[in-house]
Structure formats: structure tokens, C-alpha cells
Amino acid sequence: MEVISFLLLSLTFQTKTWRAPSSWNEWLTLPIKYCDLPASAQFAITVWDTSIGPRKVKPIGGTTLRLFGKQFTLRKGKHKLYLWPDCEADGNHETTTPSKLKHNDDNDMNKLEKLVKRYDCGDIRPVEWLDNLAFRQIEMIHKNASNVSNELALYIDLPKFDFPVVYGEMEYSLPGPFTSILHHGGQTTNELQSQIQQETPMITAMNQPIYPDNASLDTNNRDNFQNIHYSVVLDPDFLRDNPVEAKHRRLVRSHRNGPLDRDLKPNPKIRDELNSIMSYPPTQPLTPEEKDLVWKFRFYLTRDKRGLTKFLKCVLWTDPTEVRQAVDILPLWVDIDVDDALELLGKEFENRSVRTYAVDQLRKADDDDLLLYLLQLVQALKFERIDDKTEASYDSSLVQFLIERAINNPILGTYLYWYVMVECQDKKYGKMYAKVAFHFFGELLEIPDGYDRRDELRRQGQLIDELSKLSKNIRASKDGRMKKIDKLRSVIGDPKGPLHDFIPLSFPLDPTKQVSGLVPAKCGIFNSNLQPLRLVFKCADEQEYPVLFKTGDDLRQDQLVIQIISLMDKLLLKENLDLKLTPYKVLATGPEHGLMQFVQSSSLAAVLNEHQNNVRSFFKKHHPSSEPNNVYGIDPKVMETYTRSCAGYCVITYLLGVGDRHLDNLLLSPDGHLFHVDFGFILGRDPKPFPPPMKLCKEMIEAMGGADSQHYMNFQQYCYTAFITLRRNANLILNLFALMVDANIPDIKIEPDKAVMKVQEKFRLDLSEEAAIAHFRGLISESVNALFPQILETVHRWAQYWRR
Known part of the structure; x- marks a missing residue:
């Protein structure tokens, strides 16, 4: 009497017993589903002899069969399994009782059995008369082979399917520890896991650490383990297409x-x-x-x-067929807006035809509009893949377009020159921008006045160099501030010096102005850490142009913010909403120096200090009015300008996430213009804890007449209208920021992949317009009632007082 037992996935069960002859024509249903089988599943089959005595068994033979064969395909049909005599099937992965013997592969009988199996599975087309002859001959060969052979064999039938059943999840053997980190007491487990993921991109770290055998699992001491090893496993299918x-x-x-x-x-x-x-x-x-x-x-x-x-985001750009279809459809498309054209110049779109199409759409913009996007277009050159090793020619429609417009418009040419020259000092892209500058000068010399314009740009560079040297010398001096001012004026007033009088040239900060020298008596030094120079230039029209020249500070972030404010101002004006913004000019002339337009004004802190915390008395001093309908005794135009400018900058600074807002970087002009300066913190960064959504202190509201006044009601309405208007143009603003991700802007460089999302979150594009207005109403209320910023403002005032 024999018994067959099966071992599958640690489930043991045995069949019915039978006596010789050893055949059993019944299906055995296993208690597990195919979908629950791992790729390593296998049968461990043992035939037992139970005739030797009661409760005594002896193994006749055992064999191990893997359920999945080559290419992880489920086995099916008839199988001949070799039984290892007098031993039990072990069921190990590296089994000692395999179902097949390698030396038997060349056996004629085994070859015939494989053919029969293929025939049985339908892989060989049946021919009835030939099959009868063949099977009769096979039976004879099998009988003769069985009489000669001493091997034990077990024949089994597995279910058949009309199609191959393939295991869908590949299994990989885990390598040894990939990364070993020495764990110190000051660093938590979560910090280590974050460090692993940052240092090994596209790698998944194991969630649980492997603690040493002698380590205590007390949660209070878990972070004090000295040596913790993590196994980091690469996912080989991460970059593969399905x-x-x-x-x-x-x-x-x-x-x-x-x-x-x-x-x-x-x-x-x-x-x-x-x-x-x-x-x-x-x-x-x-x-x-x-x-x-x-x-x-x-x-x-x-x-x-x-x-x-x-549509272009749907294209697989590595597939030539899809690329050809996408390029062919471009001429059929209706003209796109500027914001979409700017998006096509981003790093996501490398196809030359797509970028050329985007440039062709930009050609329709006039010079004033182009000037608003010029900063981003210069940054988009980084995605043009210009070969900096080729000296003969360049193949970039964007480069050709910018040079063409810059040659036709000297103002655009001046700004393009300075934007490119600043980028020439970049370590990664400097050579490429130097090549663009070379081609720009080459094209410039082809026009009639090209030599004069090139010489003027060269003299602008010399002027900036002289100012930079002067500023550094003043800062390096250990003299007092008044002595430094005297030294500054003496250097500027030297008739033989390069700054007192020179041949008129277009001013880099504002090329519409022709400057011919500096006014020594009106120049000075601001009392701050970087000691920027206050310079007053003489213009050809006998006017004066006051500026600040800063060294030791990167003005590219301020330049970007002012550019976005100028753009937003134009977008609002298109909707007949004039919020009296003051987008003063900023130009970074290098990574560590630049020019800023000086607007005559006073800080809000100084105004409140001088007028006993009453802004209206400041307006009344400069613009009194005795009109009968005037409530505050102030020119109504001044109050309207103040209300509108407050609303404009509240919305804009909120959208840009401008931080470090205090009353010293809010400036107020006598005619009512309120504006912000010093944009060292943007995109939500702020050195102070718990900053409000926008800077809106009680003194600002009291200047409007209080929370119940008509001016405050108008202020709120201006905020809502401005927010909704800019929200409708969110794509343009987001695309401009997307082109600046590699521009070395300090607050963008911290998290370049999140910069655009930070701006997008402020627009709340997931809300309807009514819900967005309600949301902004809550932001105003939160900003007005914030207590912590008022405390910090008081601390800031005292700090400024003792610093003086």
C-alpha cells in the first residue's frame, strides 16, 4: 500500500491510499488560488510505503517540481517526475530532489515524452492516421525502456489553459547592505531615512532599521544606537516602460x-x-x-x-512616429497666447520645431510686452541646448529672435546685454552666454551705427566697474560714516576722475535716460550694513536721476520681483484697475552688485514716529485740502492713491510670498503712494515666526479712517478685484517663474522643484471665483487681527532705536 503526500507553501496534505497497480485517475484540488502563488512556489511530492506495519511508513521516493518554469510561465499538461528512491522530498529552493535529471535530457524516451506533451497541449497539429502509427511505436519504445531502466517515475497531469499563464511580478534577490550609515545619538532614525533618500535618488530605503543584536528595543533609547545599517535596494523596473x-x-x-x-x-x-x-x-x-x-x-x-x-505634453518624444505627427499638426493650430508660448520654451520641451513655433508666436508681441518677458527669455536660452564648442554658427531660433529685436531697439539691446553679461559669470552656462554675446556683437556691427552702440555698451561696463571699485573702497575704509561721505564726494568731484563728467551715454538702469556725470554734493551713503551708495546722475535734459548702487548683495531676486510687479501692474491696467503701484527699476549688473532707482519717500516707521502714529497727519502736512466734502482735511486724490496702493501691494506680496515685512521696508511718499522694498525673502520664506499672510497693520487701516470707513471698504473691494484679475492670468505668472528655476535666484534655488507650486498654491486655482474671494476675505481678517507680528514689530522698533 502506498500513500502520496504533498507539500506546497508549507501546507501538508496526503492523498488516498491505493494498491498496485500504482495508478490513480482523480483530480486533486489544492487549497490555494493561482493568484496567491509566489514565483518560487513548488510541489514537494513524496510516495510512502505503509505496508511495513501499523503506524509505520517508509518513503519510496520523493521529488520536487517548481510550478513556474522558464520566463515565469505556469507549467501545464503532462509531466514525468523523477522519484529519488528511499528519500523524502525536501522542498528547498536549491533542492536535492529535483524532478528532472540533467543526464536524462538526451534520452530518446524523454525526447519522445516531450513531443507527446507538446501534442497533448495542442502545440503540434494532429494528423489522425499518422498519430495512430506514431503512438503505437512510442508505446513499444516506452515498454522496452521501462524493462531496462531501474529509475522510479511519477506521471502527473496539470490543468491546461488556452493561453500561457505568466507570473506578473518579478522577484529579485536582495543584495547585501548597499549603504551603511554610522548613527550618532544626535540624529534620529527619521532623519537618517530622509538623508538616505536625498543622497541616493531613485532608491527606496527600507522603512525599518536593522538593529544590532545586543541593542535594546526601548523606544526612549532607540535613537541612541551607535551603528544602524540600512539595506538600500534599487528598483530595476523604475525607468522601464510598461x-x-x-x-x-x-x-x-x-x-x-x-x-x-x-x-x-x-x-x-x-x-x-x-x-x-x-x-x-x-x-x-x-x-x-x-x-x-x-x-x-x-x-x-x-x-x-x-x-x-x-497636446504636446501627451507626445512621447522618444517615438519618431509620434514626434512626426506632433510637428505636422503645429501649423494647423490656432495662434496661442504668450503664456503658452513661454511654457513651450521651458525645459520640458526640447524639440527644435516646437521651440521654433513658440518663438514665431512671440514675434507678434511688441517691444514693450517683450521687455516684460526679456528676463525669462534670456533664462530660456539654458534650455536651447546650444553647443558652446561650435564657433561657426548657432542654430537657435530664440537666440536669433532676441538678437534681431535687440538690434532694432536700443533699449531692448541694453537690457539684453546686461542680462547676458551677468549670466556669463555662471560656472555652468557661462560659456554658452559668452557665445550668445559674441554673436550679438557680431550682428550689431553689421548695422550702420553698430560701432557706436557697441562702444556705448563698453562704456556702460566701464562706468559700472568704476562704481564697483569706489563702493568697495568706501566699505573697506574704517572711517566714520561722515568721513566716508566726504571721501565719496571728493572722488566723484575730482575733475580728472572718470565720474564727474563724461560723454553722455544711455544709463544701464534706464536706457531712455542719457547721463553725463554725477552731482557730488547730492551723493551719500545709506546707514545700513552694506552701506549702499546714494548717487545722483546728471541727465542730458538737465534733470537728475537718483539711484542706489549696492555691492556685496545679489540683486537678481529683487530684479525678478520688481519685474513681476511691473507685469502685474500692466495686467491690472488692462482691466482698467489702476492700483497706483510703484515698480521702481532694479538692474543686477553682476552677481554681487547692481543699481536701484531711488524714489523720494519715507519709511512707514519714520512717518509714524514723526507724526505720533498718525499717517493722516503726514498727508495733511504735505497735501491739505479745505474742500467742503472732505472729511479728513486731505486731498482726496492722496487718500485714493494710498488706498489703492495699499490694496495692490497687499495682494502682490501675498501672491509672491514676500517675507520679512516690517515698517522700515514699507515706504510712503507724500502724494500717497505706499510701496514695498527689500525683497530678500520670497516664496513664503520669512526670518520671523508665524508671519501673517500680508502686511496690514492697524496704523495702515486707521489711515483709511478705520475698519468702518468707506476707504477701507474700497480697499477690500480693490483687493478682491486685483486677486481675481491676477488669478485669471495665473498661467502667465507661473510660466515666468518656471523659466527662472535655474536662474540662481536665492529663494528659488533652495527648492527649485517647488518654487512654481508655492506660487500656484497662493492663487487657489482649485476654488471658484466666489470661493476665492471668500478665501481672500479671510486672509485680510487674519492679517489685521494677527497679534504676534505686532509684538515683533515693537521688538524691531526697539532694535532699530538702539542700533542708531
């Missing part, structure tokens, strides 16, 4: 579908889905289903200017 998705994409986007797709029209439901996709912000990625939908209706979307960027 073959099923790739096949689906090729079928859906075949050239053969083109004629059919041209006439496709979406039904109302699909049209709503497409409109929803078109309204996505530029930062939102599309799902595979959304990409397929946009691709399917691409010809229908050619009439929607918002659809081009979404």
Missing part, C-alpha cells in the same frame, strides 16, 4: 488613425472632460487616460489655443 502601455500607445497613435481622427467630434460628456483638461494649470500632469483622450481629439482641439501645450 510593454502593454507602449503597445497600446502605438496602436492608438498610429499614422493609420490620422484620417479617422480628423473628423472626430466629441459628445457633450467628452467635451466637458476636454474643457476641464484645458483649464488645468501648467504644473498639473495629465493621466494616461487624459493623454489618450487629448491625442484622440487633437484635430478637434486645434481650434482651442489652450490645447496645444496640453
Whole structure:
């Protein structure tokens, strides 16, 4: 009597017993589903002899069969298993009782059995008359082989399927510790895990540490372990394409579908889905289903200017067929807006035809509009992949476009020159920008007055060099501030010096002005850590142009903020909303020096200190009014300017996340213009804890007449209108910030991948306009009632007092 026992996944069970002859024609159902089997699943089959006595068994033979064969395909059909005599199947991964013997592979009988198995599975086409002869001969060979052989064998049948069953999840053997970190008591486990993930990109660290055997598992001491090792395992499939998705994409986007797709029209439901996709912000990625939908209706979307960027994001740029179809459809698309053209010049789009198309759309912009985006367009050159090793020519439509417009417009040419010269000092892209500057000067010399314009740009550079040397010498001096001012004026007033009088040239900060020297008596030094110079230039029209020249400070962040404020001001003016903004000019002339326009004004802290915390008395002193309908005795235009400018800067500084707001960097002019300066902290960064959403102290509201006044009501309404207007232009602003991610802006450089999202979060594009207004109303209330900033403002005032 024999008994067969099975071991599968540590589940042991035995079959019925039977006597010779040893055959059993019944199906055995295993208590486990195919989907629950691991790739390493195997049968461990043992045949037992139970005839030797009661409760005594002896193994006749055992064998181990892996359920998954080559390419992780589930075995099926008939199988001949070799039984290892007098031993039990071990079921180990490296088994000593395998179901097949390597030396038997060349055996004629085994070859015939493999052919029979293929025939049984339907892999060999049946021919009845030939099959009868063949099987009769096979039976004879099998009988003769069985009489000669001493080997034990077990024949089993496994279920058959009409298609191969493949294991869907690959298993990989884990390597040894990939990264070993010495764990010190001052660093927590979570910090170590974060450090691993930062230092090894595209690598997943194990969530649990491997503690030493002698370590205590007390949670209070867990962070004090001296040696903790983490196993870091690479995911080999991380960057691989899914073959099923790739096949689906090729079928859906075949050239053969083109004629059919041209006439496709979406039904109302699909049209709503497409409109929803078109309204996505530029930062939102599309799902595979959304990409397929946009691709399917691409010809229908050619009439929607918002659809081009979404369509191009659906293209797999490594597939030549898709690229060819995408490029062919570009001329069919309706003209896109500037914000979409700027998006196509970002780092996501490297295709030359797409970038050329975007430049062609920018050609429609006039010089004034182009000046608003010039800073970002210069940064977009980093994504043009210009070969800095080629001296003969350049193949960039953006470079050609910028040089062409800069030559035709000297103002654009001046700004382009300075933007490029600052980037020439960048270690990574400096050579590329130097090549752009070389081509710019080469094209400039081809026009009639090109030599004069080149010489003027050269003299601008010499002027900045002289100012930089003077500023550094003044800062290095150990004299008192008054002696430094005397030294500054003496150097400037030297008739033989380069700064007193010179041939008129266009001023780098404002090329519309021609300057011919400095006014020594009106120059000075500001009382701050960097000691910026206050310089007054003489203009050719006999006017004066006051500026600040700073060294030791990177003004590129201030330059960006002022540029965005200028853009927002123009967007608001297009909607007939004049918020009396003061976007003074800023130009970074190098990584550590630059020029700023000086606007005659006083800090809000100084105004409150001089007028007993009453801003209205400051206005009344400079612009009194005795009109009968005037409540405060102030010119109504001044109060209106103050109210509008307060609203404008509250909205803008909130959207840009401007931090470090105190009453010394809020300036107020006698005609009512309030504006902000010193943008050293943006995108939500702030050196003070718990900053309010916007700077709106009680003194500012009291100047409007209090929270119940009509001016305050107007202020709120201006805020709501400005927020909604700028929110409608969010894509343009977001795309401008996206082009600045590699621009070495300090607060963007901290987290370049999150910079755009930080701005997008402030717009709350997920809300309707009514909900967005309600949200902003709450922000105003939160800013007005914030107590902690008032305490910090008091501390700041005392600190400034003792510093003086």
C-alpha cells in the first residue's frame, strides 16, 4: 500500500491510499488560488510505503517540481517526475530532489515524452492516421525502456489553459547592505531615512532599521544606537516602460488613425472632460487616460489655443512616429497666447520645431510686452541646448529672435546685454552666454551705427566697474560714516576722475535716460550694513536721476520681483484697475552688485514716529485740502492713491510670498503712494515666526479712517478685484517663474522643484471665483487681527532705536 503526500507553501496534505497497480485517475484540488502563488512556489511530492506495519511508513521516493518554469510561465499538461528512491522530498529552493535529471535530457524516451506533451497541449497539429502509427511505436519504445531502466517515475497531469499563464511580478534577490550609515545619538532614525533618500535618488530605503543584536528595543533609547545599517535596494523596473502601455500607445497613435481622427467630434460628456483638461494649470500632469483622450481629439482641439501645450505634453518624444505627427499638426493650430508660448520654451520641451513655433508666436508681441518677458527669455536660452564648442554658427531660433529685436531697439539691446553679461559669470552656462554675446556683437556691427552702440555698451561696463571699485573702497575704509561721505564726494568731484563728467551715454538702469556725470554734493551713503551708495546722475535734459548702487548683495531676486510687479501692474491696467503701484527699476549688473532707482519717500516707521502714529497727519502736512466734502482735511486724490496702493501691494506680496515685512521696508511718499522694498525673502520664506499672510497693520487701516470707513471698504473691494484679475492670468505668472528655476535666484534655488507650486498654491486655482474671494476675505481678517507680528514689530522698533 502506498500513500502520496504533498507539500506546497508549507501546507501538508496526503492523498488516498491505493494498491498496485500504482495508478490513480482523480483530480486533486489544492487549497490555494493561482493568484496567491509566489514565483518560487513548488510541489514537494513524496510516495510512502505503509505496508511495513501499523503506524509505520517508509518513503519510496520523493521529488520536487517548481510550478513556474522558464520566463515565469505556469507549467501545464503532462509531466514525468523523477522519484529519488528511499528519500523524502525536501522542498528547498536549491533542492536535492529535483524532478528532472540533467543526464536524462538526451534520452530518446524523454525526447519522445516531450513531443507527446507538446501534442497533448495542442502545440503540434494532429494528423489522425499518422498519430495512430506514431503512438503505437512510442508505446513499444516506452515498454522496452521501462524493462531496462531501474529509475522510479511519477506521471502527473496539470490543468491546461488556452493561453500561457505568466507570473506578473518579478522577484529579485536582495543584495547585501548597499549603504551603511554610522548613527550618532544626535540624529534620529527619521532623519537618517530622509538623508538616505536625498543622497541616493531613485532608491527606496527600507522603512525599518536593522538593529544590532545586543541593542535594546526601548523606544526612549532607540535613537541612541551607535551603528544602524540600512539595506538600500534599487528598483530595476523604475525607468522601464510598461510593454502593454507602449503597445497600446502605438496602436492608438498610429499614422493609420490620422484620417479617422480628423473628423472626430466629441459628445457633450467628452467635451466637458476636454474643457476641464484645458483649464488645468501648467504644473498639473495629465493621466494616461487624459493623454489618450487629448491625442484622440487633437484635430478637434486645434481650434482651442489652450490645447496645444496640453497636446504636446501627451507626445512621447522618444517615438519618431509620434514626434512626426506632433510637428505636422503645429501649423494647423490656432495662434496661442504668450503664456503658452513661454511654457513651450521651458525645459520640458526640447524639440527644435516646437521651440521654433513658440518663438514665431512671440514675434507678434511688441517691444514693450517683450521687455516684460526679456528676463525669462534670456533664462530660456539654458534650455536651447546650444553647443558652446561650435564657433561657426548657432542654430537657435530664440537666440536669433532676441538678437534681431535687440538690434532694432536700443533699449531692448541694453537690457539684453546686461542680462547676458551677468549670466556669463555662471560656472555652468557661462560659456554658452559668452557665445550668445559674441554673436550679438557680431550682428550689431553689421548695422550702420553698430560701432557706436557697441562702444556705448563698453562704456556702460566701464562706468559700472568704476562704481564697483569706489563702493568697495568706501566699505573697506574704517572711517566714520561722515568721513566716508566726504571721501565719496571728493572722488566723484575730482575733475580728472572718470565720474564727474563724461560723454553722455544711455544709463544701464534706464536706457531712455542719457547721463553725463554725477552731482557730488547730492551723493551719500545709506546707514545700513552694506552701506549702499546714494548717487545722483546728471541727465542730458538737465534733470537728475537718483539711484542706489549696492555691492556685496545679489540683486537678481529683487530684479525678478520688481519685474513681476511691473507685469502685474500692466495686467491690472488692462482691466482698467489702476492700483497706483510703484515698480521702481532694479538692474543686477553682476552677481554681487547692481543699481536701484531711488524714489523720494519715507519709511512707514519714520512717518509714524514723526507724526505720533498718525499717517493722516503726514498727508495733511504735505497735501491739505479745505474742500467742503472732505472729511479728513486731505486731498482726496492722496487718500485714493494710498488706498489703492495699499490694496495692490497687499495682494502682490501675498501672491509672491514676500517675507520679512516690517515698517522700515514699507515706504510712503507724500502724494500717497505706499510701496514695498527689500525683497530678500520670497516664496513664503520669512526670518520671523508665524508671519501673517500680508502686511496690514492697524496704523495702515486707521489711515483709511478705520475698519468702518468707506476707504477701507474700497480697499477690500480693490483687493478682491486685483486677486481675481491676477488669478485669471495665473498661467502667465507661473510660466515666468518656471523659466527662472535655474536662474540662481536665492529663494528659488533652495527648492527649485517647488518654487512654481508655492506660487500656484497662493492663487487657489482649485476654488471658484466666489470661493476665492471668500478665501481672500479671510486672509485680510487674519492679517489685521494677527497679534504676534505686532509684538515683533515693537521688538524691531526697539532694535532699530538702539542700533542708531
